[in-house]
Amino acid sequence: MRRDIFQAIADPTRRAIITLIALQAMTPNAIADNFHITRQSVSKHLRILAECQLVKQEQQGREIYYSLEIEKMKEIDKWLDQFRKIWETQFNQLDNVLSTLKKQKK
Amino acid sequence: MKKDLLFDFTVDKAAKSVFITREFDADLSLVWDAFTKAEILDQWWAPKPLQSKTKIMDFKVGGRRFYAMVWPEGQEHWGVQKFTLIDPKTDLGWLSSFTDKDENINEALPTSQWELNFSEQNGTTTVKITVIQKTLADLEQIIQMGFKEGFTMTLNELSILLQPLKNRKNEK
Numbered sequence: 645m646r647r648d649i650f651q652a653i654a655d656p657t658r659r660a661i662i663t664l665i666a667l668q669a670m671t672p673n674a675i676a677d678n679f680h681i682t683r684q685s686v687s688k689h690l691r692i693l694a695e696c697q698l699v700k701q702e703q704q705g706r707e708i709y710y711s712l713e714i715e716k717m718k719e720i721d722k723w724l725d726q727f728r729k730i731w732e733t734q735f736n737q738l739d740n741v742l743s744t745l746k747k748q749k750k
Numbered sequence: 751m752k753k754d755l756l757f758d759f760t761v762d763k764a765a766k767s768v769f770i771t772r773e774f775d776a777d778l779s780l781v782w783d784a785f786t787k788a789e790i791l792d793q794w795w796a797p798k799p800l801q802s803k804t805k806i807m808d809f810k811v812g813g814r815r816f817y818a819m820v821w822p823e824g825q826e827h828w829g830v831q832k833f834t835l836i837d838p839k840t841d842l843g844w845l846s847s848f849t850d851k852d853e854n855i856n857e858a859l860p861t862s863q864w865e866l867n868f869s870e871q872n873g874t875t876t877v878k879i880t881v882i883q884k885t886l887a888d889l890e891q892i893i894q895m896g897f898k899e900g901f902t903m904t905l906n907e908l909s910i911l912l913q914p915l916k917n918r919k920n921e922k
Contacts (some may be wrong), residue, residue, distance in 0.1 A: 745784075
């Protein structure tokens, strides 16, 4: 199943995991140690993050290390930023229009 | 005499909504006109370099604004706002859809619901805007359009999600 990345970051635990593995690659056990949640729960969240292509997996011996796909995270930023910027631009234009109209009234 | 004008942009995925609050340094009736009169809307509704061109403005509940966003090269994106609520200088609501140039709604693109609230205090007018998408699928689509088209037609259909983006003080 393909998921959208916004689903991935909608959950507070997943956001915390993202923050954690942004710093360094970690195993599910190491991640679980940082939270008061079970290893199973961490695995579930990691699976969702992987389905959204937000994490990379790397096998080292018997352990799998998870790290963040920074580029994918940037997409979220970029997307949100676009919308915010569009609004910003529009509203700045409206500021100018309003100021012109106010002068005309006087 | 420039004021700091509040600009708050929050996306709430659970509510499938975008919440925008913006202050304007003008009285209520002027700001209301700027959102409801075609000749003023066309001066600011499209972000540069796009230009808004209103073809039909029938400002009443059940009426609509049919307009285009036009690129400098002439390419047009058409849309319609169907007015669902008009409470003068207080509340405004519409349904926003993409259309072709003959005003046929493009069913492949999401329709979003807009709610706007206007209020004035000491000569500063605050506009609160809520844009609601129908489904998560609509959101996905908007996201993909956003990626692909970048700065273009997505204007009208904002979407959903994530944690709040913090207040941004916006200098005039």
